[in-house]
Amino acid sequence: MLKTRTEQELKRYLEDRRVRIDRTLETYLPSATTIPTRLHEAMRYSLFAGGKRIRPILAIAALESVGGNGEEALPVVSAIELVHTYSLIHDDLPAMDDDDTRRGRLTSHKKFGEAAAILAGDALLTAAFAMLSDRDLNRTIPPAILLSVIDELGRAAGSLGMVGGQFADIASEGMIGTQTISEETLQYVHSHKTGSLICAAVRIGALLGVAGPDALSSLTVYGEKAGLAFQVADDILDLEGTEKETGKRVRKDGAHKKLTYPVIVGLAESKRLADQLIREGLEAVSSFGVEADPLRAIARYIVERKS
Amino acid sequence: MLKTRTEQELKRYLEDRRVRIDRTLETYLPSATTIPTRLHEAMRYSLFAGGKRIRPILAIAALESVGGNGEEALPVVSAIELVHTYSLIHDDLPAMDDDDTRRGRLTSHKKFGEAAAILAGDALLTAAFAMLSDRDLNRTIPPAILLSVIDELGRAAGSLGMVGGQFADIASEGMIGTQTISEETLQYVHSHKTGSLICAAVRIGALLGVAGPDALSSLTVYGEKAGLAFQVADDILDLEGTEKETGKRVRKDGAHKKLTYPVIVGLAESKRLADQLIREGLEAVSSFGVEADPLRAIARYIVERKS
Numbered sequence: 372m373l374k375t376r377t378e379q380e381l382k383r384y385l386e387d388r389r390v391r392i393d394r395t396l397e398t399y400l401p402s403a404t405t406i407p408t409r410l411h412e413a414m415r416y417s418l419f420a421g422g423k424r425i426r427p428i429l430a431i432a433a434l435e436s437v438g439g440n441g442e443e444a445l446p447v448v449s450a451i452e453l454v455h456t457y458s459l460i461h462d463d464l465p466a467m468d469d470d471d472t473r474r475g476r477l478t479s480h481k482k483f484g485e486a487a488a489i490l491a492g493d494a495l496l497t498a499a500f501a502m503l504s505d506r507d508l509n510r511t512i513p514p515a516i517l518l519s520v521i522d523e524l525g526r527a528a529g530s531l532g533m534v535g536g537q538f539a540d541i542a543s544e545g546m547i548g549t550q551t552i553s554e555e556t557l558q559y560v561h562s563h564k565t566g567s568l569i570c571a572a573v574r575i576g577a578l579l580g581v582a583g584p585d586a587l588s589s590l591t592v593y594g595e596k597a598g599l600a601f602q603v604a605d606d607i608l609d610l611e612g613t614e615k616e617t618g619k620r621v622r623k624d625g626a627h628k629k630l631t632y633p634v635i636v637g638l639a640e641s642k643r644l645a646d647q648l649i650r651e652g653l654e655a656v657s658s659f660g661v662e663a664d665p666l667r668a669i670a671r672y673i674v675e676r677k678s
Numbered sequence: 679m680l681k682t683r684t685e686q687e688l689k690r691y692l693e694d695r696r697v698r699i700d701r702t703l704e705t706y707l708p709s710a711t712t713i714p715t716r717l718h719e720a721m722r723y724s725l726f727a728g729g730k731r732i733r734p735i736l737a738i739a740a741l742e743s744v745g746g747n748g749e750e751a752l753p754v755v756s757a758i759e760l761v762h763t764y765s766l767i768h769d770d771l772p773a774m775d776d777d778d779t780r781r782g783r784l785t786s787h788k789k790f791g792e793a794a795a796i797l798a799g800d801a802l803l804t805a806a807f808a809m810l811s812d813r814d815l816n817r818t819i820p821p822a823i824l825l826s827v828i829d830e831l832g833r834a835a836g837s838l839g840m841v842g843g844q845f846a847d848i849a850s851e852g853m854i855g856t857q858t859i860s861e862e863t864l865q866y867v868h869s870h871k872t873g874s875l876i877c878a879a880v881r882i883g884a885l886l887g888v889a890g891p892d893a894l895s896s897l898t899v900y901g902e903k904a905g906l907a908f909q910v911a912d913d914i915l916d917l918e919g920t921e922k923e924t925g926k927r928v929r930k931d932g933a934h935k936k937l938t939y940p941v942i943v944g945l946a947e948s949k950r951l952a953d954q955l956i957r958e959g960l961e962a963v964s965s966f967g968v969e970a971d972p973l974r975a976i977a978r979y980i981v982e983r984k985s
Contacts (some may be wrong), residue, residue: 401837406866410837410845454798461800466792485773486848492836493768493803499831500807504825514821518811521828524790529707530717530801538717543794559713 381668385423388431388441392424395449413483413491414498418456420474426451426572429597429669432449433576436656436663437586444579446508447520451572452498454528458537458568460492467541499524512579519578527571536563543630558599559633564600565605573597589655596652597670603645604674606631610638614677645674687919688975693728695738695748699731702756706809720790720798721805725763727781733879734866736976737903740883743963744893751886753815754827758879760806761835765844765875767799773846806831809831820887826885834878843870850937864942865906873905880904896962903959904977911981912950913938917945919984952981 398416403412431450441448463470463478464484470478480488491516502508503521518531526532540560577587610633632641636638652670685811694784702723710719713819736756738748748755770777770785771791809815810828833839847867884894920928939948945968959977 405838407837407842407845407849409849410842414837429702456802461796464793464796466796486771487845489768489771489773489839490845490848492800493764494841496800496803497832497841498834500828501836504832506825506829514825517825518813518821521807521811522813525804525811529804529808530714530721531712534797534801534804534860535714535717536712538794541797542714542716 374433381665381672384665384668385428386674387610388428389424391442391445392427392449392452395417395445398642399446399449400498400604409483410490411539413479413487414495416482417460417479417491418453418495420476421574422452422474422493424457425601425669425673426455426569427524429569429594430572430576430579432663432665433523433573433590433594434580434665436590436659437577437580437582438662439453439580443511444576446502446505446513446678447517447579448572448575450502451498451524451575453495453502454524454533455568457492457495457499457534458528460488460495462537464488481628496528502575516578516581520575524577527567532563532567532571534564538561539652540564540630552580554635555666556629557632560630561602561632562595562599565602566595569601570594586659586666589658592655593652593666593670596639596648596655597673600645600652601631601669601673602647603641604649604676606633607638608644608676613662649674681831686971688979691972691975692735692979695735696731698749698752699734699756700726701758701963702752703759706753706756706815707805716790717796717797717801720786720794721802722976724767724780724786724798725760725802727783729745729759729781731756731759731764732908732976733762733876734965734981736876736901737879737883737886738895739970739972739976740880740901741887742883743897743973744887744889745969746883746887750818751883753809753812753887754819754824756877757806757809758831758875758882758912760809761840764799764802764806765835765840766793767802769844771795774844803835823885827882830878830885831884831960832875836971839870839874839878839898840872841874843867843874847871847937857870858862861942864939866938867937868909868939869902871904872909873902876905876908876911877901893966896965899962900977901956901972903962904980907955907959908980910948910955910981913940914945914948914952915984946963956981 396643400415401411403415405411414462427448429452431444434441434444441516459473460479463473464480471481472478476482478488479491483491501522503524509517528534536559539556543556543560571589573592574587582590603612609631632644637646649670653667656666659666659678683807698717707722707725709743710722712718734755737758738751741748765878766780767786769775770780771787779785782787785795786798790798802919808829810824810831817822835841843866844864850863850867878901879899881894884897889897915939939951943951956977960974963973966973
């Protein structure tokens with residue numbers, strides 16, 4: 372475990388974990404020469420598009436914060452990234468956000484066609500659960516813990532979590548300015564669409580580390596705050612960032628009349644909110660020792676990142 | 679366990695199991711008044727559209743064939759139907775088979791729009807794994823067995839199974855008559871697109887029943903044969919059935935230049951093949967006792983059904 376007290380240390384920490392997660396995913400996923408080759412190519416195209424792996428890294432940091440070992444948990448935490456990647460592919464589809472670029476490259480359906488993009492997403496989501504239930508891959512983790520992780524991810528990613536948030540987001544499009552959109556709706560969308568999976572990542576780390584009830588509930592609060600802060604920061608980036616920095620078309624939220632914090636409560640209030648959420652997240656883990664330093668540093672990184 | 683020696687007994691067996699499975703799914707799935715209501719409505723619309731629940735019933739029959747008790751396994755076997763339903767919703771999408779009706783009703787995207795249909799499918803797939811990993815729901819089943827079931831379903835439904843078959847099927851469209859379509863490709867598509875999940879259902883029954891290696895491998899052969907026979911029978915039904923009987927637009931396979939057995943090897947040879955597959959499936963479980971009678975009856979039903 373690194374101390375990550377400086378920005379340099381945090382960078383090293385994130386980069387080290389990112390490389391390990393990439394290697395784990397690279398080994399697990401069928402190669403692009405496996406039949407059907409074009410499907411596996413599409414899955415890999417989106418999975419290895421330069422993602423920051425922030426969700427798996429959060430899981431590792433949460434696991435380390437309760438004294439666990441991140442190395443053995445790599446396959447489990449990496450599976451979270453499969454779910455995240457599938458959600459990006461489906462969100463970009465013409466019937467959804469209709470985006471042409473993502474991380475500076477063509478979106479899946481632009482590159483492989485719509486049918487392939489839908490199926491690549493389906494296959495990545497399915498692969499996440501296959502990866503979590505693979506006993507050979509997760510030899511040192513007791514079955515009951517693997518099951519609790521699957522349960523956590525299944526709930527967080529489903530109709531009462533991430534998919535529910537995406538649905539409410541799509542349903543709210545073009546409704547801005549009408550009475551039906553309230554800050555409450557906005558919070559539902561954000562806490563579910565992005566927050567659920569980020570909070571689940573943190574909780575999965577806690578479950579893997581066999582955290583006691585107090586630590587688990589502290590980490591849950593941290594995860595909720597960090598998840599919401601992440602989305603608020605994303606909205607701010609979308610408004611302020613340049614296309615070069617974020618790798619995707621910016622200000623698309625405004626064009627789509629999409630529900631964002633800056634649109635609803637203004638930019639200044641959004642920044643204040645992001646900072647407040649991070650403070651609350653840090654407060655939740657204030658009783659943790661130096662083992663939680665990476666988790667603390669990542670919280671700050673979430674609102675300070677430029678992409 | 680019923681003996682199902684007569685057609686009447688089989689009907690009663692299938693109906694009894696179907697009702698229990700429907701009740702289990704009805705209790706598990708969030709109600710249509712749960713937020714986001716329209717998403718849950720869409721999930722329920724497709725899930726409760728009069729499906730025969732043949733996959734969960736096969737799992738129960740396989741479990742009973744090795745002396746197990748179907749009642750406690752109801753949530754686990756019902757989860758297979760969530761995966762099947764999601765695959766139907768996504769297969770019907772405009773980018774895929776572009777179907778307007780299914781089971782005599784509008785398809786999901788025709789009724790709820792494309793975004794909702796994609797998300798309802800995603801949510802049903804996710805719900806399957808949440809259902810399998812729910813310890814309260816599956817109190818009597820050891821975690822290691824639940825994990826092996828999730829592993830089985832995850833592999834069967836993914837890029838090396840069902841999604842792979844659907845991808846190859848879509849990729850082969852319009853290629854009939856060209857050199858690229860062989861009986862080999864046809865067999866790949868069928869054994870994966872439909873066969874994988876049916877075989878997994880049988881194997882999940884065996885896993886739940888803690889079948890020994892010999893029984894498991896016999897049931898695997900039964901499952902492979904039954905799965906392929908099911909798809910061949912479906913192709914024949916598509917050609918011969920009336921729209922009223924099958925509840926979906928018939929002869930669409932020909933119109934789409936879709937890969938089917940009757941198109942590639944002819945109708946008579948397809949019927950011979952379906953019969954042969956069922957004989958081989960029955961042969962595989964010939965050493966089983968009367969407990970396997972439902973499994974035997976279902977094999978015959980698969981090729982003799984009218985819808």
